[in-house]
Amino acid sequence: MSNSFWGHSTSKAQEESSPSRIDPASGLVSSEQMRQVEERLFAAGMPVAALMEKVGLAIFAQLQRDFPQATRIGILCGTGHNGGDGLVVGRELLLAGKTVKVWLAKPDLKPLTAEHARYLKALGAEFIADFRELAECDLLIDALFGIGLNRPLGDPWVGAVGWANASGIPILSLDLPSGLNDQTGEIWGCCVRAACTYTLGLWKRGLWQEAALPWVGQLHRIEFGIPEWALLTQGSPTVPRLLLQPGSHFPPDPPLDTHKYRQGSLLLVAGSAAYAGAAVLAGLGARSSGAGMVTMVVPTGLKPLIHTVLPEVLVHAWEGIPTLPPGKSPAKGFQALAVGPGLGETRLPVLEVLLRDWTGIPWVMDADGLNVLAELGVEHLRGRGIRAILTPHLGEFRRLFPRIPLSDRIEAAQQAASQSGAVVVFKGSRTVIAAPSGQCWVNPASTPALARGGSGDVLTGLIGGLLARWGGTGSPIDESILLRCACAGVWWHAQTALQLAKERGLTGVDPARLAEHLPQALRTLRQEQVIRY
Ligand SMILES: NC(=O)C1=CN([C@@H]2O[C@H](COP(=O)(O)OP(=O)(O)OC[C@H]3O[C@@H](n4cnc5c(N)ncnc54)[C@H](O)[C@@H]3O)[C@@H](O)[C@H]2O)[C@@H](O)CC1
Ligand SMILES: [K+]
DSSP: OOOSGGGOOHHHHHHHTOTTBOOTTTBEEOHHHHHHHHHHHHHTTOOHHHHHHHHHHHHHHHHHHHOTTOOEEEEEEOSSHHHHHHHHHHHHHHHTTOEEEEEESOSOOOHHHHHHHHHHHHHTOEEESOGGGGTTOSEEEEESOSTTOOSOOOTTHHHHHHHHHHHOOOEEEESSOTTBOTTTOOBSSOOOOOSEEEEESSEEGGGGSGGGHHHHOEEEEEOOOOOGGGGBOOSOSOOOEEOOOOGGGSOOOOOTTOOGGGGOEEEEEOOOSTTHHHHHHHHHHHHHHTOSEEEEEEEGGGHHHHHHHOTTSEEEEEOSSOOOOTTOOTTSSOSEEEEOTTOGGGHHHHHHHHHHHOOSSOEEEOHHHHHHHHHHOTHHHHHTTOOEEEOOOHHHHHHHOTTSOOSSHHHHHHHHHHHHSSEEEEOSTTOEEEOTTSOEEEOOOOOGGGOSTTHHHHHHHHHHHHHHHHHHTTOOOOHHHHHHHHHHHHHHHHHHHHHHHHHHOGGGOOHHHHHHHHHHHHHHHHHHTOOOO
């Protein structure tokens, strides 16, 4: 019996990380990559019309499940094949007894789209000249633009999109909300605000960018049976992926004959007189990670507090000039170092000590640790040969990587990882995790409940503890383990917050409770094997 989380074997994990094939359930593709995949299908004999038919029928089936009450459906129809998809769905809705009205933005349709329009008219659908005539509908289908959109919307689309957004009628977008940039998730001037988006075949990466969140609504992928041989990537060696069920990213469960030193020993350097709470929260995160031993380095004034709140933690207190635990030579005894939360004014002297003596074990750096690194320059990490995970939020990211553009956060995280040589966890409502090799993950599920002070401190302790646990197994801590720890920590942290928010509401997810709930949440997740986004 496998003892790894959810029974994933390492070989499965390695197979999942293969860069040459798109995973249809989680790979995030550009329009260009989507077109390459479709071209392979067409070249192998799949007729374009047959594919549109297949896709349209699958959309119709999903729509019946999601919107069973809708009886009067309006279709905003563009000139290309996105419009064609909308018309195939319209035909099926009409045949199912629904009322269908179509607003054609322009008359010059692509041939296949024009044929579907002609047939839908022959079946009795009403084609209207003014989109306002859709006001009585109870569902709007946005079939204006899909992956063909390549410039800002002009007239008459801007008027139609503005009207639809203001109408209060739920909108279902096909493939992408019209107006959304398929790469960056930014909008081309204006954009449909969808209640639901059905993307076709493969996830378009723009849908999962943070900028897209206000526009995409509930996301659903319409499966249309793309064969494996059509899923090979060309050009870009790595395709970013969604972090769905990262079971194989967790350290193996403890063997029955384990002891505390084999469960990983973490050195956590955090806190200052002004920011004592940050140290406590990082300590609570580390506690819940399951690491065998946690040692905290804090200024003397914090020692009683840490002893009271975290009695199992070893405390090394310092006064005046930061020092590290005596009797332990650097890199011996500890498998990982987490540094940064709440260091405040002591951040520079603390980092100087660590950079001098503690470069042999892997680091997780956050908060004030990152602020010092920004002052010193990220190249310090590579220069000292430090294996690191950096966990910046937007402000810290800007300070660390001032020259990296932020319009595409997935790309930004990948560039930051490549520049720093570290695994970068770019925190936000769609956290991106990127490794120097180009591998990249997006956390698809999170909650605004995490947007409060202290959540990040918990994450730092948690990832640090996971790193120590991996170290305790004897695995060499290379990029792949750093990446796994970052992924496991981000996913676990967010899923716990989602569970707590469900039980206690958005305001009930304070960081201390979040840290305490981590083990229970993981237990539930393992039982349910859920995917949430
Ligand atoms: N390639 C295929 O055979 C399939 C495509 N499918 C659908 O087809 C869509 C892609 O179809 P198309 O390539 O026809 O493109 P779209 O239907 O997305 O766009 C239509 C055309 O609009 C033009 N355009 C772009 N930006 C514009 C703007 N701002 N203002 C005015 N016109 C603009 C472009 O020339 C583009 O070709 C997919 O998103 C998907 O919905 C599906 O039917 C499955 C099969
Ligand atoms: K669309």
